[in-house]
Amino acid sequence: xxxxxxxxxxxxxxxxxxxxxxxxxxxxxxxxxxxxxxxxxxxxxxxxxxxxxxxxxxxxxxxxxxxxxxxxxxxxxxxxxxxxxxxxxxxxxxxxxxxxxxxxxxxxxxxxxxxxxxxxxxxxxxxxxxxxxxxxxxxxxxxxxxxxxxxxxxxxxxxxxxxxxxxxxxxxxxxxxxxxxxxxxxxxxxxxxxxxxxxxxxxxxxxxxxxxxxxxxxxxxxxxxxxxxxxxxxxxxxxxxxxxxxxxxxxxxxxxxxxxxxxxxxxxxxxxxxxxxxxxxxxxxxxxxxxxx
Numbered sequence: 706x707x708x709x710x711x712x713x714x715x716x717x718x719x720x721x722x723x724x725x726x727x728x729x730x731x732x733x734x735x736x737x738x739x740x741x742x743x744x745x746x747x748x749x750x751x752x753x754x755x756x757x758x759x760x761x762x763x764x765x766x767x768x769x770x771x772x773x774x775x776x777x778x779x780x781x782x783x784x785x786x787x788x789x790x791x792x793x794x795x796x797x798x799x800x801x802x803x804x805x806x807x808x809x810x811x812x813x814x815x816x817x818x819x820x821x822x823x824x825x826x827x828x829x830x831x832x833x834x835x836x837x838x839x840x841x842x843x844x845x846x847x848x849x850x851x852x853x854x855x856x857x858x859x860x861x862x863x864x865x866x867x868x869x870x871x872x873x874x875x876x877x878x879x880x881x882x883x884x885x886x887x888x889x890x891x892x893x894x895x896x897x898x899x900x901x902x903x904x905x906x907x908x909x910x911x912x913x914x915x916x917x918x919x920x921x922x923x924x925x926x927x928x929x930x931x932x933x934x935x936x937x938x939x940x941x942x943x944x945x946x947x948x949x950x951x952x953x954x955x956x957x958x959x960x961x962x963x964x965x966x967x968x969x970x971x972x973x974x975x976x977x978x979x980x981x982x983x984x985x986x987x988x989x990x991x992x993x994x995x996x997x998x
Contacts, residue, residue, distance in 0.1 A: 712867035713792035716801055717852035719784040722746075726781075728773040732809075733802045734816040737765040737787050738870070740845055744781030747774040750831040762833040762841065762874075767818045768806065769831075786848055788867055789818055827875055836877055836890035844870040880931050892917065893931050896924070900936060904943040906967030910936065945981050948974070952990045959986055 715735055722728075722744075730749070739762070746757035750771045757763065765771050775781045789796050799816050802809075822829045835841045848866045851859045881890050896917060900908070913936055914921040928936045944966050951962045963974035978986045 709791055710868065711792050712864050712871075713789040713796040714848065714852055714863045714867060715787040715789065715796070715799070717786040717849045717863075719782070719846070719849055722773070722775050722781045722783060724775055724778050724780050726773075726775045728803070730770050730772040730805055731803050732768050732770055732806045733765060733787070734767055734799050734813075735787050735789050735801075735818050736767065736822065737785055737801075738845070739763045739765070739783050739785040740842065742782040742784055742842075744779050745776040746781050746783070747776050748772070748832075753831065755832045757832070760834070760838055762835060762838075764822065764829050764831060764833065764874075766820045766822060766831075768820070770806065771831075784845055784849060786845065786852075786867075790821055829874060829878060833874060833878055835874075836881060836888070837873075837894065841870065841873055844873060884927070884930050889927055890931070893928060896928060896936060897932070897939070900940045901943055904940065904947055905965060907969070908937075908940050941977070941981070945978060948978060948986065949982075949989070952986055953993055962986070 719742075741757045741759055741761045741763070743759055745759075748755045748757050748763055748771065750763075750765065751769055755761075755763070756776075787801055795816070802813075804813070821827055844866055848863060848870065851862050851866065877890060880893070884890065884893075896913070899913070899916065910921050910925075914924050917924065919927075925935050928934075928939070932939060934942070948962055948966055951957055951965070957965070959975070960971050963971045966974065968974035968977070975985050975987075978989070982989060984992070
């Protein structure tokens with residue numbers, strides 16, 4: 706199913722709801738992602754009531770009853786996007802519903818998209834509190850700009866941005882669920898970025914714990930909760946993945962590859978590679994060459 710995803714953006718807009726606005730219970734045929742940018746909302750989804758605050762993200766799924774009421778006596782800003790996970794022949798003809806299920810015709814009942822975001826592989830809740838809201842917000846507003854401006858090839862960019870937005874949501878919500886202590890995901894992503902950034906050299910746990918001002922044993926445990934691997938194992942894997950790419954796609958010598966990845970010697974590089982891959986770097990390259998014949 707993953708290879709069939711080709712999102713269709715039906716509506717993308719940055720809008721306001723008046724201070725006394727109330728959207729009565731309805732069901733929609735597609736998905737809607739809504740960011741509460743300013744103000745307060747009372748949002749009811751399948752009977753569950755949420756007190757929405759600025760920074761909350763809400764996901765409404767196909768055939769899921771929901772209503773929206775502005776609270777606090779002030780208007781609410783709610784940039785949002787309606788989308789199909791995969792574009793179909795009728796995607797351009799299906800619009801946004803404001804009807805309850807009981808008022809829908811037989812034809813309208815046939816328009817509901819399959820709900821793939823309720824699990825088990827891609828499970829997203831109705832309210833999402835993003836550890837890294839800035840990234841999500843940047844992507845959402847990029848989608849809104851593309852939709853409104855309709856520059857040449859905007860359809861391609863909309864699909865790419867929507868896939869990136871969904872990946873951001875799925876990754877962060879699922880990683881957050883794995884952590885016994887909430888709120889650490891932004892820090893863990895910083896650590897992961899640091900490891901990627903320094904994949905071209907040796908890195909010690911002492912350096913990493915000092916860089917992020919954390920006890921090394923606590924750092925290992927926290928990182929492993931999220932990624933099922935220790936930070937040093939992750940770093941070593943990044944280096945060896947780069948080595949495999951260089952062996953596959955370049956004519957660099959073993960010494961040049963070892964130097965580019967910060968190994969102290971070609972022997973150290975060869976030993977680390979063989980321990981992980983089961984063959985030496987030169988044998989790995991020879992196997993690839995044989996497979997191309």
